[in-house]
Amino acid sequence: xxxxxxxxxxxxxxxxxxxxxxxxxxxxxxxxxxxxxxxxxxxxxxxxxxxxxxxxxxxxxxxxxxxxxxxxxxxxxxxxxxxxxxxxxxxxxxxxxxxxxxxxxxxxxxxxxxxxxxxxxxxxxxxxxxxxxxxxxxxxxxxxxxxxxxxxxxxxxxxxxxxxxxxxxxxxxxxxxxxxxxxxxxxxxxxxxxxxxxxxxxxxxxxxxxxxxxxxxxxxxxxxxxxxxxxxxxxxxxxxx
Numbered sequence: 001x002x003x004x005x006x007x008x009x010x011x012x013x014x015x016x017x018x019x020x021x022x023x024x025x026x027x028x029x030x031x032x033x034x035x036x037x038x039x040x041x042x043x044x045x046x047x048x049x050x051x052x053x054x055x056x057x058x059x060x061x062x063x064x065x066x067x068x069x070x071x072x073x074x075x076x077x078x079x080x081x082x083x084x085x086x087x088x089x090x091x092x093x094x095x096x097x098x099x100x101x102x103x104x105x106x107x108x109x110x111x112x113x114x115x116x117x118x119x120x121x122x123x124x125x126x127x128x129x130x131x132x133x134x135x136x137x138x139x140x141x142x143x144x145x146x147x148x149x150x151x152x153x154x155x156x157x158x159x160x161x162x163x164x165x166x167x168x169x170x171x172x173x174x175x176x177x178x179x180x181x182x183x184x185x186x187x188x189x190x191x192x193x194x195x196x197x198x199x200x201x202x203x204x205x206x207x208x209x210x211x212x213x214x215x216x217x218x219x220x221x222x223x224x225x226x227x228x229x230x231x232x233x234x235x236x237x238x239x240x241x
Contacts, residue, residue: 007103008127010113012151019177020078027071028078030189037085046194054190084127105151107227112214128230148237158205164241179204
């Protein structure tokens with residue numbers, strides 16, 4: 001089974017990768033299109049040179065990795081995929097070969113968190129419009145809506161949420177998904193020192209009730225208003241548990 005978890009940044013995406021990496025039957029890959037996105041978009045991100053040196057920048061080469069042999073011959077291949085890394089001209093037909101899941105987070109939470117690491121994020125930076133485009137493409141490829149999960153729901157009830165997710169995609173639940181060693185994962189991308197400090201300090205998913213939505217400065221509040229219709233449309237499909 002190949003699972004593509006389509007997320008935006010600051011969406012609980014790394015913790016979800018760690019949860020799947022904790023399964024003995026699962027190989028994981030961390031944001032394989034990052035270098036290809038940087039090369040195609042000409043955007044400048046933290047640790048740019050290291051990222052470009054660590055991955056292929058040809059999107060077809062990345063696709064070949066995603067649908068090619070699974071590392072260590074594991075039966076499950078979890079792919080932490082960033083929706084905003086998928087440029088409009090990147091091929092998408094290969095998604096038909098994957099089980100595609102969409103990981104949401106309220107844009108106010110995404111923007112507040114992203115701004116701490118890379119200031120003044122735009123609508124394109126947070127990936128929710130790209131998630132909408134990919135969602136519709138996957139729905140067209142498979143003839144039905146893919147699974148959608150919300151990070152707040154997972155955090156409120158980690159075991160129940162992961163059990164529901166596994167059932168929805170036809171994968172047996174493994175309790176090892178709930179914990180991992182502190183200090184990072186061997187699959188982390190080279191950008192991890194800039195972005196992953198909180199998850200590096202964690203040892204698993206513990207039930208956490210969501211805090212009130214953060215108050216945003218005017219510029220970020222405007223981006224949030226642009227993002228909300230996309231988030232709300234996708235949230236109509238989210239998994240209930």
